[in-house]
Amino acid sequence: MKSGSSIDPQRIGFLFNHDELHQVAHTAPIISALQRQAPSARVEVITSSDRQAEAVRQFLDPALPMPAFWSIRPNRWSRLAEKMMGQMVPLNRLSSLKRSTELFRHFDALVVPETTTTFLKKNSKSERPKLIFFPHGAGDRSIGFSPEIRLFDYVLLPGEKTRDRMLDAGVIHPDNHRIVGYPKFEAFAARPPVKMFDDDKPVVLYNPHFDPLLSSWFRFGEQILDYFAGQNDFNLIFAPHVMLFQRKLLASVEHRMLRFRQQIDPRFAALDHIHIDTGSSRSVDMTYTGAADIYLGDVSSQIYEFIQKPRPAIFLNSHGAEWQGNANYEHWTFGPVIDDLSGLGATLDAVSPLSDAYRQAQSRAFAYSFDMDDRQSPAKRAATAIAEFMEIPQ
Known part of the structure; x- marks a missing residue:
């Protein structure tokens, strides 16, 4: 599946293009893991707000070089149009994707936690970039198994349940996915519980x-x-x-x-x-x-x-x-x-x-x-899967 040349390092972008921050922890922990696992690759970050960029940085290993960050902020016209439409349609996200098509073509792959990015496949016949999907959550709602997932080149999954339902829905096939666990658990595993109230009531x-x-x-x-x-x-x-x-x-x-x-x-x-x-x-x-x-x-x-x-x-x-x-x-x-x-x-x-x-x-x-593996962290498993899919030396 290699899409880069034998001379230039492959560029893998982690794209965050949502209004809020709830998707960040699902893929951001993979960034540093991929830097370690595939040091010949150029691992970069693309965000649409300063809040996203700051949230992503919190998951990065300070011992590693800071990845390049790119901004794809929505323009004021899309923000105004989305507001006038009652924010019913994600015009900001779609506008950011459309205006950044030239930037994305310089990447060999984009790793994303949401399906709006399939806009790039719907509106281009180019093989570049490959789209790699990790769903933001492991819930049961039918929207998590929507037809748009068919447009991804590769899918990373938290466990057997999501795999089985996606296979049943026909949105993945046996050779374009891998179960890697749930990086969000890894990201917050060391943090102690927070006591929210002064008393001990339930x-x-x-x-x-x-x-x-x-x-x-x-x-x-x-x-x-x-x-x-x-x-x-x-x-x-x-x-x-x-x-x-x-x-x-x-x-x-x-x-x-x-x-x-x-x-x-x-x-x-x-x-x-x-x-x-x-x-x-x-x-x-x-x-x-x-x-x-x-x-x-x-x-x-x-x-x-x-x-x-x-x-x-x-x-x-x-x-x-x-x-x-x-x-x-x-x-x-x-x-x-x-x-x-x-x-x-x-x-x-x-x-x-x-x-x-x-x-x-x-x-x-x-x-x-959730596929819990004590031998390897979910982020490392995801990084290995990405490197193997893109045929990047490890």
Whole structure:
């Protein structure tokens, strides 16, 4: 698959082209690993904001040369157009890709954590650059197995579950992928848990998604905050998917739905036993999944990061899903599912300690979703796979 010449070193770019930072930790740990594994390659970084660049730098090994950084900021016209359209279409990302086509042609491969980059394949017949994909998360939603994945030249995967579902969906084939584990776990493994509250009451993490159909926030959100505001048995961390509060109008291309997102009543933030975070770095670095005793959510892939250590979980069916036996809701087998909030208090009281049945379900699903190898780190496994795919000497 080698696309560079025998004289010039191959250029491998790690591209980060999203509005927020939640995708960075999935591929940034591979950068330094690839520098070590394939020293003849030119490993470089491409970002679309200063925040992204700073976030990426936090994952780099200071003992290695700093990679070159390139910026592909969206222009003001695309920002204005996206704002006027209610931010329903990712015009900033698409504009950045289109305007940077000439830059990308100088790379032999781009490593990316999202599918918008397939725009480059849809709009060019060039073999350069190769696109290498690592999905940002190991969740169950159908969007994680979308047809766009067929356009990638190579796919790196966290475990057998994602591989099997992608093969079943026909978006990968047997010889264009490799299971490498989950670099995000490696990135934060050495960090101690953070104590969020002064007392020792159980901590509940409410982690709704942003999808306007699947998210429990639109139907249940304020009622949940109101419930926790009026009780004294639990502390609450409200840390939704970072995209939920980045836009006032939420759009789902997958489900063809638009919904306006309501604001949070300021009175909740004033309470000592409620911590609200609508988008800081702690929302994406597993601080909250590590600090919580009970998970409360809907379809976010963060549930799979939470069950690295099996614990009680409760799921909110706010959209009348017929979820039993549906692979898109496999994580709803990790704990009780409630269809309305009348039973929330009783469910919270009953869910701890974690039952053997739910513990086994979580442990099985975690092992199926993440290939954990004590002999090699996920970042090194990914770097080896990239070097072998691109035929770079190691």
